[in-house]
Amino acid sequence: MSPPTGNLLQMFHEYQSNAAILEHYNYTGKLKENKYKDGLKPEAIAFLLVCLLIIAENAVVLLAIWKNKKFHLPMYYLLGNLTLSDLLAGFTYMVNIIMSGANTLNITPVLWFLREGGVFIMLAASVISLLAIAIERHVTMVRMKPYQGDKQGRMFALIVASWVLSVLLGILPVLGWNCMGQLDQCSTVLPLYAKSYILFCITVFSAILMSIVVLYVRIFRIVKSNTQRLASVPQRKGLYRKSQKYMALLKTVTIVLGVFIACWLPLFILLLLDFCCPAKRCKVLLKADYFLGIAIFNSLLNPIIYTLTSKDMRRAILRLLCRHCLLTKDGQVKKIGMPFLECSTSRTDAASHRLEGLETTVSSSNLTPSTIKLTVEVC
Template sequence: MATPSAMPMSPSSRNLLWMFRSYQNKSVIWEHYEYMGKTKGNRYLEGLKTMDIAIALVCVLIAVENAIVLLAIWRNKKFHVPMYYLLGNLTLSDMLAGFMYMVNILTSGANTMNMTPVLWFLREGGVFIMLAASVISLLAIAIERHVTMVRMKPYQGNKQGRMFALIGASWVLSVFLGVLPFLGWNCIGMLDQCSTVLPLYAKSYILFCITVFSAILISIVVLYVRIFRIVKCNTQRLASVPQRKGLYRKSQKYMALLKTVTIVLGVFIMCWLPLFILLLLDFCCPANACKVLFNADYFLGMAMFNSLLNPIIYTLTSKDMRRAILRLLCRPCLITKDGQVKKIGIPFLECSTTIYPRISKT
C-alpha cells in the first residue's frame, strides 16, 4: 500500500512562507545596507551621535508643543465644534510624528543592524504613517475651508458627519500607504530595485509615494486658489451693497485668513520640497551613485520641522486659540485681570487674524 505523500504547496503559499522567514532574518538588514554602501564608516557600528540627540530633543519639543494645543482644544468647550476637529486631527498627527521620529532616532545607528525586517518596517512605517497623516490632514482642512468659505457660512450640526468622514479617511489612507511595504511592496531579494534612503523599500514604492504627495500638494494649492478667487469676487460685490455690510465684513475676514494660508503653503512647500526632490533622486540613481542620498536624515528633519511650525501657524494666529493656550501655560503672567492678553512684544501675534470665523453651536 502506497504511503500518502504530503500535499504540495501552491506558489502563493511558498511565497508567503519565504516572506515570513525573510521578515525574521536579521542578516537581510545587513545585506541591503551593505549593498547600498551604507555600512561604510562607523555610522551603523557606533551609538547615538550629538546630532542624533539634538534631533531627538527637537522631536520632544514637537510632541510637547502639539500636546499643549490638543489640551487647549479639549479644555475649552468653545472649540468643541466641527470647525476645530480637523485642526485637532492635524495637531494629533504632528504630535505622533514627533514621537515616532524620536523613536526612530533612538533606535538607529548600531541598533538598526540588530533588527529584523519586521521591526524595521514597523519603525520606518510608523514615521511614514504619521507624516502622511499630517500632510493628508492639510488637504482635509483645505477641503473643509473650501466648503465653508465658498458657502460663506459655517458648518451646521447635521454636517458633523462630513468632518468625521474626512478625519477617518485621512487616517485610513495614511495607514494604507504606510503598510504597503510590509504587505509585500518591498525589495527583499531584489537588491537592484531598492531605495538608497530606505534600503528595504522598493524604488517603485518611493515613486508612488512621491506621486501621491505631489497630487495632494497640487490639490491643496488648487483649492486655496479657488477660494481666493471666489472670496475676492464676493468681497468686491458685497462692498457695493450697503444692506450687506455684515456679509462684507465676514468676507474681509476670509480675505485676511487667506494671508495666513499663503504662509501655510509657503512653509509646507519649503519644508517638504527638499525631501520630495531627494526621493525623486533616489528613484533615479543606482546604488552608490548619488552621495547626497546618504544624508537623507537632514531632509527628513526639514519635513519634520513642518510639524513644529503647524501649531504656530494654525493656532497661534487665532486670537481665541492663542488666549486659550496662554491661559493654559501661564495665566497670571500673560493674562490681565479683565481677561485680556497682555502685550508680549511680538507684532505678528498681536495683529494676527482668526484662523476660523467665530461660530456658535447650533
C-alpha cells in the same frame, strides 16, 4: 503545501532574519558610514530634543482646542487633526532616531518596516489632513449654506478617511511591496523599500499638494469677491467682518501649506534622485538624515504659525499656559501693554462664541433680511 502558503512562510522567515538588513545596507554602501558603528551622534541627540519640543508644542495646541468651546467647529477639528498628526510625527521621529544608528543592524526587517512605515504614515496624515481642510473649506464656500449638523458628519468622515488612507499607504511595504530578494530594485535612502514604492508615494503626495493649491485658489477668489462686495454695503458690515475672518483663517492654513512644501521639498527631491540613481553612485543619498531633519521642522513650525497668525488661538494658548498670571479674578485678561492679549469673556463675547459656527458665506443671490439682521446683532 500550496505555492501561496509557501510564499507566505518564506516571507515571514525573511522578515525575522537580521541577515537581510545587513545584506541590503551593504549593497547600498551604507555600512561604510560610521553612524552604524557607534551610538547616537550629537546631531541625533539634538534632533531628539527637537522631537520632544514638537510633542510639547502640539500637545498645547490640541489642549487649547479641546478646552476652548469657540474652537469646537469643523474647521478647528480638522486643524486639530493636523496638529495630532504633527504630534505623532514628533513621536515617530523620536522612535526612528532611537532605533537608528548602530541599532539598525540589530533589528529584524519587520521592525525596520514598522520604524520607517511610521514616518510615512505621519507624512501621509499631514498631507491628507491639509487636503481635508481644503475640501471642507471649498465645499462650505461653494454651497454657501449656513452651519448645519450634516457638516459634522462630513468633518468626521474626512478625518477617518485621512487616517485610513495614511495607514494603508504606510503598510504597503510590509504587505509585500518591498525589494527583499531584489537588491537591484532597492532604494539607497531606505534600503528595504522598492524604488517603485517611493516613486508611487512621491507621485501621490505631489498630486495631493497640487489639488490643495487648486482648491485654495478657488476659495480665495470666492472669499475675496464676497469681501469686496460686502465692504461697499453699510448694511452688510457684519457679514463683511465674518468674511474677513474667513480670509484670515485661510491665510493661516495657506502659510501652513507653504511651510509644509518648503520643509518637505528637499527630501522629495532627494527621493526622486534616489529613484534615478544606481546604488553607490550618488554620495548625497547617504546624507538623507539631514534632509529628514529639515522635514522634521515642519511639525515644529506649525504650532508657532497657529499662534502668530491667529489671534483667537494665541489668546487660548496664552490663557492655557499662563492662566494665573494673565487673568484677573473676573475672567478678564490683564492689560500689560500688549494689545493682542486684551480679550474679554463678557456676555457679548460669549454670545459671539456660541454663534461662531454660523458660517454664512453670502453672495447677492442668497442674502436675506433675516440673515442680515442676525449677523448684525451678533457682530
